[in-house]
Amino acid sequence: MKPHGYALDATFAALADPTRRAILARLADGEATVTELAAPFDISQPAISKHLKVLERAGLITRGREAQRRPRKLEPRPLAEATDWIERYRKIWEANYKRLDAVLEELKGKQKKTVDALIEETKPKPRKRKAK
Amino acid sequence: MTKTGAVKITTPTDRELVMTRVFDAPRGMVFDALTKADLVKRWLLGPPGWTMPVCEIDLRVGGKYRYAWQNADGRKMGMGGTFKEIVRPSRIVTAELFDEDWTGGETLVTTEIVETNGKTTLTTTVRYSSREARDGAIKTGMAKGVEASYDRLEALLQA
Numbered sequence: 001m002k003p004h005g006y007a008l009d010a011t012f013a014a015l016a017d018p019t020r021r022a023i024l025a026r027l028a029d030g031e032a033t034v035t036e037l038a039a040p041f042d043i044s045q046p047a048i049s050k051h052l053k054v055l056e057r058a059g060l061i062t063r064g065r066e067a068q069r070r071p072r073k074l075e076p077r078p079l080a081e082a083t084d085w086i087e088r089y090r091k092i093w094e095a096n097y098k099r100l101d102a103v104l105e106e107l108k109g110k111q112k113k114t115v116d117a118l119i120e121e122t123k124p125k126p127r128k129r130k131a132k
Numbered sequence: 133m134t135k136t137g138a139v140k141i142t143t144p145t146d147r148e149l150v151m152t153r154v155f156d157a158p159r160g161m162v163f164d165a166l167t168k169a170d171l172v173k174r175w176l177l178g179p180p181g182w183t184m185p186v187c188e189i190d191l192r193v194g195g196k197y198r199y200a201w202q203n204a205d206g207r208k209m210g211m212g213g214t215f216k217e218i219v220r221p222s223r224i225v226t227a228e229l230f231d232e233d234w235t236g237g238e239t240l241v242t243t244e245i246v247e248t249n250g251k252t253t254l255t256t257t258v259r260y261s262s263r264e265a266r267d268g269a270i271k272t273g274m275a276k277g278v279e280a281s282y283d284r285l286e287a288l289l290q291a
Contacts, residue, residue: 009267016146086141090151092178094139097153099175103165104157111161 011078014058027074146263151256159247163221236265
């Protein structure tokens with residue numbers, strides 16, 4: 001398989017955390033420094049650094065070479081591999097559920113017929129009306 | 133307003149996969165379509181090219197179900213499970229396993245069926261035995277996907 005396949009566990013573990021997902025979303029808009037990344041969160045910079053380390057180990061982000069700023073950058077490939085599978089799974093179930101829609105439409109049609117038949121049956125029939 | 137059509141997939145914990153879809157039908161009907169064999173075999177077919185020659189469902193707690201699929205090219209796939217909980221028309225819990233066990237042991241599948249204003253939200257939670265099992269299943273899924281693409285490529289080259 002692809003060389004990056006083994007890292008999927010790390011990818012999913014990294015994605016399980018909402019702060020880390022927010023960091024990735026921010027980096028999708030362009031590279032950013034640790035300070036910039038920490039700004040929108042109500043947590044300490046060391047805590048952000050910890051999250052960044054997890055993302056780095058999962059291969060989801062890399063560091064820029066600029067000595068001072070060392071901006072973090074999104075690495076799209078591992079993320080694409082994880083979402084590829086989910087996307088395939090989703091497509092299979094989309095096809096299944098589309099067929100299920102058709103089955104349900106048919107059931108609704110049948111039920112309506114039954115209800116209509118019942119209404120017809122319970123209508124008072126003029127000939128059976130009791131004479132006073 | 134609940135929107136019908138789109139399948140939503142999330143991984144809320146490290147051993148779960150959750151799938152949500154809204155249907156334009158009352159939940160009793162959705163429950164039937166999920167649990168009556170003659171209805172299930174009409175829609176639970178997966179990717180194009182597959183049929184479902186085996187679909188047996190013994191709908192009671194402790195009862196078993198057995199599904200098997202066949203592809204036009206001769207490939208086969210099967211799975212079986214046991215009903216752990218049945219609350220008509222709102223909830224089904226099963227333990228299931230593919231014959232090829234590509235999920236790293238049994239998965240616990242919880243199906244929740246909720247109706248709002250005549251529309252039904254179906255939520256399926258698949259709980260794997262461990263994070264490794266879930267990610268393993270995902271990897272196998274990827275490998276299978278790659279394999280399927282190669283199969284198609286091969287068919288194309290032979291044509």
